[in-house]
Amino acid sequence: MNRTIPLVLAVALFMEQMDSTVIATSLPAIAADIGTDPIALKLALTAYLVSVAIFIPISAWMADRFGARRVFCTAIGVFVAGSIACAFAGSLSGFVLARFLQGMGGAMMTPVARLLLVRATPRGNLVSAMAWLTAPALIGPLLGPPVGGFITTFVSWHWIFLINVPIGLAGIVAAAFLLPEAEGEGTAPIDMRGFVLSGLAAAGIVFGLSVVSLPALPPVVGMVTLGVGLAATGLYLAHARRAPRPILDLSLFGNATFRAAITGGSLFRFGSGATPFLLPLMFQLGFGMTPFESGMLTFTAAIGAIGMKFFARRTLRRGGFRTVLVIAALGGALMIAAAGLFSTGTPVWVIMAVLIAAGFLRSLFFTSVNALVFADLDDARAGQATAIAAVTQQVSIALGVALAGVILEAVTMISGQPLQAGAFQIAFFIVAGVAALAALPFWRLHPTAGNAVSGHRLGGDNARSQVLPPR
Template identity: 60%
Template sequence: MNRIVPLILAVALFMEQMDSTVIATALPAIAADLGVGPITLKLALTSYMVALAIFIPVSGWMADRHGAKKIFRIAILVFVIGSILCAVASSLPAFVAARFLQGMGGAMMTPVGRLVLLRTTKRSELVSAMALLTIPALVGPLTGPPVGGFITTYFSWHWIFLINAPIGIVGIWLATLYLPAVAPIETPPIDLKGFVLSGLAASGVVFGLSVISLPALPIEVGIGTTVIGLIATALYVRHARRHDAPLLALGLFGDVAFRVSALSGSIFRIATGAVPFLMPLMLQLGFGMNPFESGLVTFIGALGAITTKFMAKRVFAAAGFRKVLTVAATAGAATTAANAFFTAATPIVVVMGFLLFAGFCRSFFFTGINTLAYSEIDDRQVSQATSMSSVLQQISLALGVAVAAAILEAATAIHGRALSLSDFHIAFGVVAALSLLAVLPILRLTRETGAAVSGHRLASAEDEVATEVTVK
């Protein structure tokens, strides 16, 4: 495997993943400069996620039609231009529009970057390569808040966006030099009706859930938009079943490995999306930390995520997808449940120890579940699989924040008081139970599922040959 390929892709995806959360701690400073309230400025967070939801479905078709390498470089360029426009924005509409442009670039970077990896990596090396791409998705959201807090405190919030310019330029340069050229594939005309319906479906659900969980608009708007998104989803399903070449192919779910990856991954990702929302709040409101301190504590999970890169291939080859994913999901649920027992008296070293192990478990799970999705997919369906997987990921992450916010809102309504530490304990308990449900679809896998990618069956065969030789 050419290791520089996944490394280039990982750096670009880290930039996109971190940027989706980095402005969270800078919202008050940005809002003050733009002359609006912090809650109103949350529209900028929402506009970014809506852009992702709208343009991710079409990313696979564009990569096939125009070449994945070309689209990946254009995506970085669009992201960088959006970042610069964010830094120079002087009004709320300009800032929201710039964030939307950033989201357009990010929507292409993630699935197209994964597509480049799949098209240039041997299946036997896919676990190791996917481990590199899993790290940005886990480390980025953890890195964003402390980095945003540090830059805003000691420099200016403008540098949160300006720093993307040199990184993006280097990324385009490295991609031009080292990424293999992935030839365009003959594709049917774009499914325009499918693009409109899928865009309405994904953006409606993501926008609605975002408004419900981060109320920048009346909650009725969030509920109404979510309903519109669900109706559009039903209409898209009807359309896709009748179309010869739908934008998002529902036939992918006929593959057992892809179906299990989509269902189990979405369930676990909802829980994972809730934790970065709950943990900083609990540390700040329940433990009395400031945003920067809480960010430094939660960042320890990133170290746990990085360590899986060095052992993922060997572990999956030795045990196979079914066993490793079951253990990782169960252990991940247990570490989430442990958060329900932390108090201000709990030594911070103990808290960080659990967060470290949690990052380790989640990284193993997502490395495996993301690789499993492509383990038995036909090469001609890879681009559609990357688009479908990315859409499901965005929706499940948005749903995770909405679920966490709903639990806290319900707890305060029932108790009739402000948030307390016990409310967070209840939320973590519910989220842990939800993440444990991710194990159920995995149990439907056979020991041989995805063996050509994990190397598990090959390892077993070699052991049998060795045993026969020994007996003889």
């Protein structure tokens, strides 16, 4: 397998994923420098998520219209421009706008990178390619907290964003020379009504959930915005049934393999998306660790994520998508629940072992489910698949963080005590239960689903996905 393509794409995803978490550690320093409150500055985190949610649906149309490689390079350029604007922002409004610009670039990078990978990789090599693409993207969020703490403490918070400039420029050059040509196909005019409705739906849901879980505005604002997002979702569903070429083609859910991948992946992200939110808070507020100590400890999960890529293809070839995803979902959920058992007396080596195992299982799950999305789709529908997968990913992660935040708030209110370790235990157990539900959609798949990609018992019509009768 040619590893050049996934590695070039992974550089951009690593930069984008790390940047989305590195800022959290540096919020107090940034707020003090630009003269605002750290709570208010959380609007910058929300602005990024909203921008990503708005512009992801248009990514497939842009890639087909102008060429995936050209759009990918432009997306990196927009992200770098937003990074520079963040570094030089001198006010809350300027910083929020800069993060919104960053989000525009990030919205295009991830789905278009997957689209480029799928179109350039034979289906038999897709699992290995996804492993190389997924591992750096999983390491980014883990590396973010310790890197952010180090740069903010020993250098300056501005370099959190300025470091993206050389990385981004190198990524543009590498993509321009090493990625295959992918010219636009002269697609039909954009579905503007669908773009507006889908943008309102995704942005409303993500913004509303973010405000509820990270209150920088009155909770009523989040509830109203969430209501607008849900209403727009209903309107888009009605529109998509009538439109000849909707911007997000929901007919893909008629494919059993695609439907299971999106449903199961979304449920698992509820738990995995809440974990990076819960762990640092528990380590710092519950156990009294410094941000740097907390970041270095959570980073051990990267060891498991890196190690997984050497086993993913062999594991799927031996077990098939159905078996591997059921085991990875249940095992990953068990590791999330295990984190709820951590205490100040838990040996560090035990915490590290659990986090390494969690990183391995989480990386195996996402490598597998990201490949399963395309297992029964041809290249013509790959663009739509990447856009839908990216939108559901953003919404499910926001739901997971919001669920965790609501649980912590509820336990605190009921107990009448400040946030304590017991609240985190309850939160970990609940989000782990939701993540475990991800096994159900995969359990209903035929054992040979996606075999054309996994290579498991490959042969004839068995490579096609089916759904078993209800059990």
